[in-house]
Amino acid sequence: MPRIGVFIETREGRIKPAMSGVITAARGPNHELYGLVLDGRAADYKAQLQAFGIHRIVDVASPTGPLGWNPDTWARAIALAMREFGLEALFGLTSAMGKEVLPRIAAILDAPLLMDCLRVDVEKRTAEKSQFSGKTTGVFKLNGAHCLYGMRPNVIEAIPAPTEAKIDAFQAPVTEGALIVEALRLEASRGVDLTEAEIIISGGRAMQNGDNFRILRECAEVLGASVGASRVAVDAGWVPHSMQVGQTGKTVSPKLYIACGISGSVQHFAGMKTSGVIVAINTDPKAVMMQHCDYGIAGDLFEVVPILTRQLKASLNHG
Amino acid sequence: MPFKIYVCVKHVPDSAANITILDKTRIEEKITFIINPFDENAIEEAVQLRSKVGDAEVVAVTIGKPAAVETLRSAMAMGADRGIHVVTGDPPDSIATARALKAAILADGAPDIIFTGKGSIDSEGFQTMFRLGAALGVPAANNVASFRLEGRTATVESELEAGGRAVIRMPLPCVIGAGKALNKPRYPILPDIMKARKKPIRTVPMESLDIGTPPASVQLIELRPFSDRRQAKLIPGPVEKAVEELVRLLREEAKVI
Ligand SMILES: Cc1cc2nc3c(=O)[nH]c(=O)nc-3n(C[C@H](O)[C@H](O)[C@H](O)COP(=O)(O)OP(=O)(O)OC[C@H]3O[C@@H](n4cnc5c(N)ncnc54)[C@H](O)[C@@H]3O)c2cc1C
Ligand SMILES: Nc1ncnc2c1ncn2[C@@H]1O[C@H](COP(=O)(O)O)[C@@H](O)[C@H]1O
Numbered sequence: 393m394p395r396i397g398v399f400i401e402t403r404e405g406r407i408k409p410a411m412s413g414v415i416t417a418a419r420g421p422n423h424e425l426y427g428l429v430l431d432g433r434a435a436d437y438k439a440q441l442q443a444f445g446i447h448r449i450v451d452v453a454s455p456t457g458p459l460g461w462n463p464d465t466w467a468r469a470i471a472l473a474m475r476e477f478g479l480e481a482l483f484g485l486t487s488a489m490g491k492e493v494l495p496r497i498a499a500i501l502d503a504p505l506l507m508d509c510l511r512v513d514v515e516k517r518t519a520e521k522s523q524f525s526g527k528t529t530g531v532f533k534l535n536g537a538h539c540l541y542g543m544r545p546n547v548i549e550a551i552p553a554p555t556e557a558k559i560d561a562f563q564a565p566v567t568e569g570a571l572i573v574e575a576l577r578l579e580a581s582r583g584v585d586l587t588e589a590e591i592i593i594s595g596g597r598a599m600q601n602g603d604n605f606r607i608l609r610e611c612a613e614v615l616g617a618s619v620g621a622s623r624v625a626v627d628a629g630w631v632p633h634s635m636q637v638g639q640t641g642k643t644v645s646p647k648l649y650i651a652c653g654i655s656g657s658v659q660h661f662a663g664m665k666t667s668g669v670i671v672a673i674n675t676d677p678k679a680v681m682m683q684h685c686d687y688g689i690a691g692d693l694f695e696v697v698p699i700l701t702r703q704l705k706a707s708l709n710h711g
Numbered sequence: 712m713p714f715k716i717y718v719c720v721k722h723v724p725d726s727a728a729n730i731t732i733l734d735k736t737r738i739e740e741k742i743t744f745i746i747n748p749f750d751e752n753a754i755e756e757a758v759q760l761r762s763k764v765g766d767a768e769v770v771a772v773t774i775g776k777p778a779a780v781e782t783l784r785s786a787m788a789m790g791a792d793r794g795i796h797v798v799t800g801d802p803p804d805s806i807a808t809a810r811a812l813k814a815a816i817l818a819d820g821a822p823d824i825i826f827t828g829k830g831s832i833d834s835e836g837f838q839t840m841f842r843l844g845a846a847l848g849v850p851a852a853n854n855v856a857s858f859r860l861e862g863r864t865a866t867v868e869s870e871l872e873a874g875g876r877a878v879i880r881m882p883l884p885c886v887i888g889a890g891k892a893l894n895k896p897r898y899p900i901l902p903d904i905m906k907a908r909k910k911p912i913r914t915v916p917m918e919s920l921d922i923g924t925p926p927a928s929v930q931l932i933e934l935r936p937f938s939d940r941r942q943a944k945l946i947p948g949p950v951e952k953a954v955e956e957l958v959r960l961l962r963e964e965a966k967v968i
Binding site: 669 | 724726727729730732738748749804805806809832833834835836837838841842844845846849850851852853854866868869870871872873874875876877878879880881882885891892925926927928929930931932933934935936937939941942943944945946950951953954955957958960961962965967968
């Protein structure tokens with residue numbers, strides 16, 4: 393029975409929504425699924441983890457208590473847990489946190505790792521991921537004692553598979569090494585990270601300035617969405633780089649992506665082409681984004697977006 | 712002894728280039744290649760650090776085909792003092808790459824600091840810096856948005872989710888993966904490009920490096936063009952009506968809201 397681990401990412405006492413899809417991807421015929429939790433709240437997550445098929449929840453801590461955020465100690469603790477429980481594979485998210493932790497584990501174990509996977513076959517040890525800014529998809533074979541997969545958030549649809557989970561405590565004998573986390577500066581962080589957002593509304597050059605992003609934020613609020621941007625909007629200093637979608641920004645795959653006044657350059661597409669549904673709002677019906685979207689509205693975003701916000705408000709309030 | 716700064720730079724297809732798949736795993740390489748964009752931030756930081764330290768040297772290292780020498784020239788036009796080119800045929804996976812980078816760097820000198828980009832835009836591995844750090848037994852930080860050196864202690868801000876940052880402290884030597892927010896890479900002017908032509912490059916065949924026998928590998932078995940089956944549906948009509956139809960489609964057809 394293959395034992396497969398899943399690195400469970402949490403935020404403020406909640407399992408990140410994108411985790412359910414990752415757990416779904418890790419399931420397979422007679423896989424025994426281990427959910428590794430590091431924030432000290434394993435018991436709180438039992439109901440949700442077992443609903444998606446986790447059989448054993450491993451509460452990973454240090455001998456003196458929960459491990460505070462330090463990607464280096466977290467990686468060493470998880471690598472030890474993988475050995476302790478005989479996990480032959482580990483799944484995680486290709487999120488900001490996953491990008492810090494998964495490659496460190498792979499480096500410690502000298503194990504193969506594929507980040508940003510779109511699909512994984514645990515039995516065959518193959519996985520698909522985008523290459524060359526999303527222009528091609530590569531199929532890879534992983535060879536090694538432990539295989540690590542970082543899934544692109546939201547690409548696998550989450551399907552419940554209820555089971556009964558048992559909690560194991562695991563005290564990893566790790567102490568802080570050469571890498572010290574001195575402080576966390578979270579004041580700048582706003583809401584859900586773009587890479588994990590289920591809905592994104594983005595603005596490009598057409599926004600004209602930073603203040604105008606307010607109309608996107610208003611729409612985002614109604615949708616429970618995050619706000620993104622093209623590089624032009626970032627380079628102009630209208631919004632921070634953490635909001636940039638694209639090849640030199642973030643790769644996102646929300647179920648709904650609304651591009652407002654974004655032309656659809658290859659570099660922008662590189663970051664959002666695997667989105668579920670793409671909506672384009674653009675004055676130019678011939679813009680690339682308008683031709684490679686699912687639904688397009690040819691119009692001025694300053695007119696269209698406020699109407700969309702108003703209608704969504706009305707529609708979401710009635711059902 | 713001068714302070715030694717190594718920068719790992721990768722030769723990658725330009726993001727705007729058309730990628731044509733030749734056989735199952737190879738692409739047509741008669742396209743424009745560039746220095747990996749994040750590696751420009753790595754070079755920029757290294758060059759700025761050199762001027763702060765004074766007695767320091769910036770060495771650009773690449774592993775790649777013969778054509779990758781162009782990327783070393785770009786790095787040197789941006790200010791690197793010299794280059795090391797580990798010549799390979801097919802691109803190695805990141806496990807072998809990190810081992811080869813380690814071997815090439817140690818054969819050249821004792822690094823005080825190593826810069827890389829935060830990820831490569833062709834293979835999108837997001838791991839070489841960590842593997843290199845682990846192989847050398849030194850700490851590594853990635854997606855670095857600010858960097859400061861005091862004595863032999865590096866303090867960096869590493870980007871976390873949603874714009875948050877972790878302030879990380881590490882002793883030298885260490886590996887630093889540069890993010891876009893770290894700096895604004897300089898644009899080399901013609902005299903810099905001319906000067907770069909005269910800077911020395913050492914060429915090392917990959918086979919001559921002792922990289923041991925990696926216990927693991929990641930092997931590309933097939934490349935396929937990304938196929939997008941979207942059928943763009945432009946919603947006609949006056950804005951108010953069009954938006955109404957869009958909301959209906961999102962709810963009833965796409966079921967995403
Ligand atoms: C190495 C490299 C990396 C890059 N990385 C990225 C990246 O990560 N992300 C990224 O986005 N770009 C990236 N770029 C830049 C990219 O090539 C484009 O320049 C950029 O994406 C264009 O941004 P835009 O669509 O906002 O602007 P434009 O291309 O100028 O498009 C603006 C659009 O707005 C429309 N418009 C104008 N007014 C209105 C209005 N009132 N209402 C509605 N529509 C309107 C126009 O018709 C047009 O289609 C990169 C480029 C390079 C060379
Ligand atoms: N073949 C290579 N030669 C030199 N540096 C490399 C090579 N591959 C990766 N790197 C470095 O490692 C970083 C991350 O690459 P990757 O792990 O492939 O995303 C890059 O930005 C480079 O700095």
